[in-house]
Amino acid sequence: MNNWPNKSSPSATKLSIAVVCAANMNRSMEAHNFLANKGFRVKSYGIAERIKLPGLSIDKPNIYRFGTSYNDIYMDLVVKNEFFYREKGLLHMLERNRRIKKYPQRFQECDEQFDVIVTVEERVYDELLEFMSSRDPVDNRPAHVLNINVDDTLEGALQGSFAIADLLKMLSRASDLDNEIDKIVNNFEGRRKQQVLHTVVFY
Structure with a gap:
């Protein structure tokens, strides 16, 4: 216990x-x-300085400003390639994050x-x-x-x-x-x- x-x-x-x-x-x-x-x-x-998440290729990460909502980042990745980012675990991560607070600080x-x-x-x-x-x-x-x-x-x-x-x-x-x-x-x-x-x- x-x-x-x-x-x-x-x-x-x-x-x-x-x-x-x-x-x-x-x-x-x-x-x-x-x-x-x-x-x-x-x-x-x-x-x-910026938020960097893995992209579809190693040399092309997804880059966002702090203050961009987790939901907006989530939707951006869904539009780009939902299957890929779900398999990578990024959508699961963002689903958790947006339950905790609105945006990265x-x-x-x-x-x-x-x-x-x-x-x-x-x-x-x-x-x-x-x-x-x-x-x-x-x-x-x-x-x-x-x-x-x-x-x-x-x-x-x-x-x-x-x-x-x-x-x-x-x-x-x-x-x-x-x-x-x-x-x-x-x-x-x-x-x-x-x-x-x-x-x-x-x-």
Whole structure:
């Protein structure tokens, strides 16, 4: 039996959480869905300049602006080749996404502050830290940025969600997160055999 926080559990809701991948399409959205269903206060973002999805050929990806609705992207792919994109799993992914929120969001355009920011790839982690260090300070509120590498496949995103939720469950139980987080991360790495990068940034 998993001792997951439920939606009425105060430990599940005390941390404000952002999950960030490249395009706010697969990994961050699977985690968003999974964590929200467990009662966590979570939002999701991408960090790339544009959204790139596989196309009918390798050299011709489908490119969209952030803010384009998941439904519009879905309909665009249906018109282009519904069978191909359904077989690829993209339509299933977009069906899930549009049930969660209206459109993909870019982290750099968000002015909300979070207690914990989880990235799913070291490149995304580096880009996020670079962006945070370039911002003008607001109130010097700290945020913990953690990276767990997640494969950018539908199955990988689901497995990554389990790991992210496991780590956040441990963090949500801390009575003093700033002082306990290093020990928690070490315990998680030992149990999961999975490396976690951790940096504190300031708003």
